[in-house]
Amino acid sequence: MSRSLGNNNLSGTIPSQKSENLMNIDLSYNSLSGTFPPWVYTISQLNLVANNFTFDSSNISVIPRLHCLQRSFRCNRNSPHYANFTINCGGPDMIVDGITYEAETSSLGIASFSVIHTEKWAVSNVGLFSGRRNQPSMQNTSALVRNTNSPELYQTSRISAGSLRYYGLGLENGPYTVNLLFAETVFRDRSTQVWDSLGRRVFDIYIQGTIVLKDFDISKEAGGVERAINKNFTATVTENHLEIHLFWAGKGTCCIPEFGDYGPSISAISVVSSVTPKENSFTPKENSTGLVVGIAVPVGVVTFTLILLFVVFYSRRRNDDDDENGLLGVGPRPNTFSYAELRAATDDFSPSNKLGEGGFGPVYKGKLSDGRVVAVKQLSVASHQGKSQFVTEIATISAVQHRNLVQLYGCCIEGNRCLLVYEYLENKSLDQALFGKRDLHLDWPTRFNICLATARGLAYLHEESRLRIIHRDMKASNILLDAQLCPKISDFGLAKLYDDKKTHISTRVAGTIGYLAPEYAMRGHLTEKADVFSFGVVALEIVSGRPNSDNSQDNDKIYLLEQAWTLYESNQCLGLVDPTLVKFNENEALRMIRVGLLCTQATPMMRPPMSRVIAMLAGDIEVSPVASKPSYLTDWDFEDITASIEAENTSSTRSEHGDNKNKNDLNPGIELMPSP
Structure with a gap:
């Protein structure tokens, strides 16, 4: 049984007794005071927000942090700590355009509240959904919300049957800009003219007690469902x-x-002060000559001493500062962790927590103080190339968010210590699942979904993101799998921004042999079609369950693309399918193989954009005919191509990798990593 008595001007104390059947009570926004009766300890839902209770050591722990939400709002009152707060309503921590939207995932009931541990903001909910057995407080959706560069931010929302309030606590006084983010994901689009499209969500919005929007309808304002509106x-x-x-x-x-x-629904909230803090000014008053002299002498001595100390300190820190300033110039910036915090999270970077090591440096599993399990990527101190990749990775991932891109939680920059903190993905990388000795078996539906979702992640980078990005190192080892085997593209250390008005970028080559597009490897011509080529190789690896080159195979099967083309010419494409797959969808397998061959055509213009790749894989359109044999690079292909490559930073790269040459060497500007 529930009872709502909020906003009733009740005063006095809470009754000493209640009905045994009454387990959900709303008494918010009254003038109650006094002590808490014993039954308060046994009730499942009780909302006492905005009353006049006083708290001391005897009762402050009865209902934790309730003291923050009495009518005086005393937490951080008169000593404000904050000038902004951002919330991902109903969802986890998320970084969007360099702004961290804090998680708001508490299980709010029909009469409850929650205050974040920093006491920076809080949320209160009251209301019972009529005629519904379960009483949801969050809405989750897999819909790809449009009209935004960050659709993931709108895939969760906080919902309420009646009254939903958010509070900013301990804010500096002054003007603020309040940004409320909405998307309707429950109803069908009205143009479909089906039963579900008749739904209407209408509610009012108040700020500081004043109504700012009356009869607000999300889908009507946004121009349809699954569309973001701010x-x-x-x-x-x-x-x-x-x-x-x-x-x-x-x-x-x-x-x-x-x-x-x-009832109300909201996806995210951003509140930012409209005033830029100014430094305190000091205006000297008239003083006697003696006072001026008395002050000037010791000040001069102190100033000289400080200058001397600064010179010594600067001479010691100059080199470190040069490196750090280059990293701090990144914008937007994610959350910053301290080195001590990450050291504790990884048990002092214990070898038992080591997940692997790449060209950047080692990666460790860790657990933050808030309980989040993370992957901590540590820059090798001696890696000068790694520092530029570190900056690139922060700038790139901070600017893009997608369900099929790995999430960056933050970074650490302390002197020559540079670390990245990512979400931890328990099933590790796709290459380990496909080619490794792990027990993780990928059935056909899982493989097909991994291929399709990876294509969506690349399409977002190329065509949908605010920043157009070429990954440059698309391969199976850079595709990570979460608990549900959902793929997430990782490792943006080599990523490049590009202008789609340009035909190509001329740059030094970086990537992995076996996944490199020929025009990029041999001429340094980089477009998004280089990623398309790499994706084609990955698609064929997923179908076949084998790496792109395998010297243990017969001569005509060493290179995956050569084997795939031979089978295609003889109309035996399904012979490429992984023999360990007992069951598979033949139509989907044929589409994947043909799309893989189409993506690896020698001429970039013949490769489809990733949006078309998605449509072909999904069966929405027919797969275009494969016109010619795919182009692939083998060891002997690298012998005579050094003259035509446009390289950058040739001298520095030569010094880093040495001057030893063999028949597989490319131009000294090329940074290649071996294929798995």
Whole structure:
């Protein structure tokens, strides 16, 4: 049984007794005070926000952090700590355009509240969904929300049956910009004219107690469902706290597509001060000559001493500062962790926590103080090339967010210590699953979904992201698998931004033999079609379960692309399918093989863009005919191509890799890593 008595001007104390059947009670926004009766300890849902209770050592732990949300909003009051807060409503921590949206995943019931551990912001919910057995407080969707560069931010939302309030606590007084992010993901689009499309979500929005939007309909304002819309408002903070209130006033529908689909819904919140803090100024007053002299002499001595200390300190730190300033110039920047924090998280970078090591440096598994399991990527101190890749990786991943891209939690930059902190993906990399000795068996539906989802991640980088990005090192070992075997593209250390108005970028070659497009490897001509080529190789590896080159095979099967073309010419494409697969979808397998061959054509213009690759894999359009044999680079292909490659930083690369030459050497500007 539930009872809502909020906003009823109740005063006095809480009754000493209640009905045994009454387990959910809303008493928020009243004037109650006094002590808490014993039954408060046994009730499952109790909302006492915005009352007049006082707290001391005897009762402050009864309902944790309730003292922050009394009418005085006393947490950090009169000693404000913050000038902004950002929340991913109903979702995990997420970095979007360099801004970290903090997780807001508490299981809010029909009469409950939650205050973040920093006491920076809080959320309160009241309301019972009529006619619904379960009482959801979050909405999750796999829909690809449009009209945004960060669709993942809209895949979770906080929902309420009645009243949903967010509070900013300990804010500096002054004007603020409030940005509320919405997307309707429950109803079908109205153009479909089906039953689900008749749903309407209508609610009111208040800020600081003043209504700013009445009868707000997300899908109507956004121009359809699964479309992002941001609403911006201004607000003034005068008592160090801000209140955002979403309220359902009984309008809209109630039962489409099922009972209880109504009430406020919000995806994210960003609140930022509209005032740039200024340094304190000091205006000297008239003083006597003696006072001036008395002050000037010791000040001069102290100043000389400070200058001397600064010169000594600067001479010792100059080299470190040069490196660090180059890294700090990255914008936007993710969260920053301290080295001590990451050292503790990885148990002092224990060998038992080591996940692997690449050209950048070792990677360790760690657990942060907030419970998150992470992968910590440590830059080798001696790796000068790695520092440039470190900067590239921060700048790139901070600017893009997609469900099929690995999430960057933050970084650490302390002197010559440079570390990246990523989400930890328990099933490691695709190459280990396909070619390794692990027990992880990938059945056909899983392989097909991995291929299709990887294509979506690349299409986002090439065509949908605010920044157009070429990955440059697309390969199976840079595709990581989460607990549900969902792929996430990783390792953006070699990524390049590009302007789609240019035909190509001339740059030094970097990547992995076996995945390199020929025009890039031999002439340094880089376009997004270089990634398309690499994806084609990966697609064929997924189908066949073998790496792109394998010297243990017969001569005509050493190179995967050669084997695939031979089978294609003889109309025996399905002979390429991994023999360990007992069952597989023949139509999907044929599409993947033909798409793989199409992506690895010698001429970049003949390779399809990734958006078309997705459509062909999904069966939405026919796979274009494969016109010619795919181009692939083998050891003997590298013998005579050094003259035509446009290289950068030739001298520095030569000094790093040495001057020894063999028949497989490329131009000294090329940075190649061996194929798995």
